[in-house]
Amino acid sequence: MRRFIAVIIPLVVALAGPAKAAEVTSFLLENGLDVVVLEDHRAPAVVHMMWYRVGSADEPRGVSGIAHYLEHLMFKATDELESGEFSATVARNGGSDNAFTSYDYTAYFQRVASDRLELMMRMEASRMDGLALVEEDIATERDVVIEERNQRTENDPGALFGEQRRAAQFLSHPYGIPIIGWKHEAEALTLKDAVSFYEQHYGPNNAILIVAGDVEPDEVRRLAEQYYGVIPPNPNVKPRNRVTEPPQLAERRLSYADPRIGQAYVVRTYLAPERDAGAQEEAAALTLLAELLGGSSTTSFFADKLQFETQVAIYSAAFYSGLSLDDTTFGLVVVPSEGVSLAEAEAAMDQAVADFLEAGVNMEDLERIRVQIRASEIYEQDNLSSLARTYGAGLTSGLTIEDIQAWPQILADVTAEDIMAAAEKIFERRNAVTGWLMTEGSEELMQ
């Protein structure tokens, strides 16, 4: 019964990824462009995606939001295309296009009839090294980005609270800075900032092309050579070298009240390891831990303790996604019932975690989750766009195709002992940020 609850869970727990969902072919062009082809011939359509190994966590300090702002500007003029012509051409061909930016990647995609693939490649190649920005586009698009920030964040106290918690979670790592940028920095971004970021990070040697749908790998290779193969590698591209978090020694606690809050809740995140190439086992154990502890609002350990056995909470969850280049977070959230204070809710949450550590894994629960993991491999085959995104996000987060394909089996092989070992390690309060989102006028003080 998640649908009534307005609390936004920051990350969706993806139980499994694809394995043999589609026929997968990959190759590398001489200029460094990685190419992945996912064949699915059920419908004559194709998803064409260009993923760059650069995201907001690769921004220089002081220009937060530049990765996302540049993503917007990539729809403006290039040497060959007028401003707006890219999307207009896609639409004229019956397709749709868009783009998205995250901490670790920026991606551009189109979905069209498969006989339009060549046209998509011609245009995408044009903006890989031929972006031709002018001042007039820059100013209005920056206003658009500010309105996007207003819509997503400034108008949403839950989102503002999330930004503050993330900033507290990461002491030095840029994951603590919002993808869309701090408002004062995003407002001040310039043409020079955008061009400099583009010249530093865009090029075939920092990109992954994913083509999914009714295509033949040989044909994709021929077209990719023709349009992308001729672009020289960008010599400015350097391996990503992010700062390392210092040891986190002190637990952080913060509270935020806003008159626009209608429902209080408590949320805690712990610093957590991510999936690493060739070493995904701990992340797999954490994925199953989140599922067992708080993955279902009816059958999870949290639901049982906090919503059924007692009625402390009207909603509770645990969340974790290991898809990240650097360390990520494992989170818990409890929305208290009416009359239950945040202090009581937090105490009940801690007690439930302690009870879980005491009780260990219920094998029937684990078996049900394994059934769902196996089934997700079947269901995943039906959603090609999601499959393409799984590969793109995995490859830009430091994983290999083999890692991505091995993931369902690694999940299936996780034992109860693995899960408990991960649990014993993860709940370290010195690594944790606890946040209370409060209604205005609430008398409660955070302990």
Next chain:
Amino acid sequence: MIRVVLAAMMTIALAAPLKAAVEIQEVTSPGGIEAWLVQENSIPFVSLEIRFLGGSSLDPEGKRGVTKLMTGLIEEGAGELDAAAFAEARDGLAASFEFSVQDDALSVSVRMLTENRDEAVELLRQALVNPRFDEDAVERVRAQLLSGIRSDLTDPNWIANRTFDDMVYGDHPYGSSSDGSLESVAALTRDDIVEAFRAVAARERVYVGASGDISASELGLLLDRLLGDLPEKAAPLPGPAAVNISGGVTIVPFDTPQSVAFFGQPGIARNDPDFFAAFVANEIFGGGGLQSRLSEEVRVKRGLTYGIGSYLVNFDDADMLLGRFASANDRVAEAIGVVKDEWANIAANGVTEQELDEAKTYLTGAYPLRFDGNGPIARILVGMQTIDLTPDYITSRNENIEAVTLDDIKRVAARLYQPENLRFVVVGQPEGLEEIN
């Protein structure tokens, strides 16, 4: 009993002649339940979309929110199983049943593996025929619904939506939130919930779409098992809403940095001879892409918003032309001025030949791309049935769009876009914006 209709999915678009064929089979079960099926055996699962017409609009007087609360409880225990046991059984089969309700319909979106389909159907049958509505589950889900309502009360989007609907639809169920109010939901009893279930879950208003690994004869047997024990008759539908709208600007003061604007006026009926012309006109005016006039003028040229669109919305009981955007408090007045100008412009001048050609190639080319997997196909099949389309619509739809002429658009735009009836509801602290009643 099983009639097969072949509907080749064709596009005669200039640009993107997709060659896919979706073969819709019209299935009637031995017990007389009808469904549409697209059989696709390559992946071993099936998606079912089951839709009961008459959703939250069936809430009786004074019981607002009861259909929403009831829908949230259908999966919370059925037959011999309490809420947790039911969820365990469902998860153990890796099946998924999603119950949702809108103003006009209650939907069940189902996904089941071929390997254990019979067991999944039996479990779902329990929920549809023998939901328990246990007292503890009622209280648990009621608390969740109340929490959602409390959050919504301070959400500018929700406030704008509510203010607009209340003004336009008045006492019709569309005029109030389908979640109900804190007071109405607190007062609902278990008897109210049982009654709300009986009001909607009946054979006379059920529609089914299926896509995936199942044959027509298998589907027929499944339908009888799943739905055969439901009663025949549902509660009467509320009837048409009297749409009461006048041009102007309504401001709801709310302390937040960005104003949220909803706008709308009366729309056009789905069976109007000019519906397709109106549909194409609105795609050009406020359609999904960045290419629409509203997006070009408000976002691309002036940077006044992150997103703006206008939509022809055909509720069962009202036809509307609606839209929304959000702009910083000091810029929303300018954005509203631009929208008004565009409204008057298209009403007076229609669109250009180039705009029409581009909209046609987009719409006809994009249509086949919607048939993207078993779940989306099952939903499309149900949507078509509920508005009385026939399977050959999949072919004729693009022909209808191609047939729209510049004159058609000019005629329909002059009739459809009514600047004098365009109402804005703005929630925020808009600067330099006057209320106009």
